[in-house]
Amino acid sequence: TQSTRPQRLLNAVQKNATRGDPRSVVKAIDDFCRHKEWAMNVGDEKGCILDSVVSEINPAAVLELGTYCGYSTVRIARLLPPHAKLITLEFNPDFAAIARQVIAWAGLEEKVQLVEGASGDWIPKMKEQFGITTFDLVFLDHWKDRYLPDTKLMEECGLLRKGSVLLADNVICPGTPDYLEYIRSSPRYESRYFKSHLEYTKVEDGLEKSVFKG
Numbered sequence: 001t002q003s004t005r006p007q008r009l010l011n012a013v014q015k016n017a018t019r020g021d022p023r024s025v026v027k028a029i030d031d032f033c034r035h036k037e038w039a040m041n042v043g044d045e046k047g048c049i050l051d052s053v054v055s056e057i058n059p060a061a062v063l064e065l066g067t068y069c070g071y072s073t074v075r076i077a078r079l080l081p082p083h084a085k086l087i088t089l090e091f092n093p094d095f096a097a098i099a100r101q102v103i104a105w106a107g108l109e110e111k112v113q114l115v116e117g118a119s120g121d122w123i124p125k126m127k128e129q130f131g132i133t134t135f136d137l138v139f140l141d142h143w144k145d146r147y148l149p150d151t152k153l154m155e156e157c158g159l160l161r162k163g164s165v166l167l168a169d170n171v172i173c174p175g176t177p178d179y180l181e182y183i184r185s186s187p188r189y190e191s192r193y194f195k196s197h198l199e200y201t202k203v204e205d206g207l208e209k210s211v212f213k214g
């Protein structure tokens with residue numbers, strides 16, 4: 001049977017990366033996407049911005065919306081302090097299965113909880129299911145029309161505290177106009193745009209970092 005792109009990406013990780021070495025897993029995926037097949041990972045250029053935001057916050061509780069193959073999951077989890085937790089939501093079972101193996105290859109299973117399901121269903125259950133009070137960092141990288149409804153849902157469910165950071169991928173390309181309009185005009189957020197490029201291309205894209213004011 002024909003393999004899928006995520007399967008070929010996983011093969012590239014298992015062939016070129018060292019088990020237990022997250023940095024080599026990140027490099028293997030970036031090399032695959034740059035030289036073999038483009039895939040919608042946040043990538044190395046925006047990934048460095050993601051790294052600096054994670055390192056600045058040093059979060060104990062992180063939520064990622066949209067795991068895909070687990071590239072940004074590994075990028076974030078490799079920087080987390082001991083006992084910190086990253087919960088990542090992915091509703092496509094095939095992508096989830098690949099991501100689990102990528103995360104395992106990086107040796108980061110202890111820090112990551114991959115939940116198979118839709119953000120809209122799981123955000124309201126975060127407190128009761130995972131004992132989360134609030135998230136220190138949320139990385140939004142799922143369907144672009146879900147950024148705004150899920151942000152409002154996180155507010156309603158009390159998952160954000162004064163100082164919680166939302167970091168949103170692709171605010172230019174593919175673009176998240178309704179989310180940007182809301183977050184930049186809301187008095188409850190302080191937002192900043194980090195100009196960059198669509199992963200592995202010269203097309204403009206960027207990350208929007210928004211701090212919740214409570």
Ligand SMILES: Cc1ccc(Cc2cc(O)c(O)c(C(=O)NC/C=C/[C@H]3O[C@@H](n4cnc5c(N)ncnc54)[C@H](O)[C@@H]3O)c2)cc1
Nearest residue numbers: 040066068089090091092095117118119141142143173174
């Ligand atoms: C025009 C155009 C097209 C594509 C691009 C290139 C480009 C560049 C990028 O960095 C991109 O992130 C994207 C993009 O579309 N990302 C969508 C990513 C979804 C993943 O998240 C999963 N998911 C989606 N909704 C949910 C949900 N509610 N609950 C749980 N998981 C969800 C899916 O199962 C996928 O695993 C596209 C640029 C421009």
Ligand SMILES: [Mg+2]
Nearest residue numbers: 042141169170
């Ligand atoms: Mg993206």
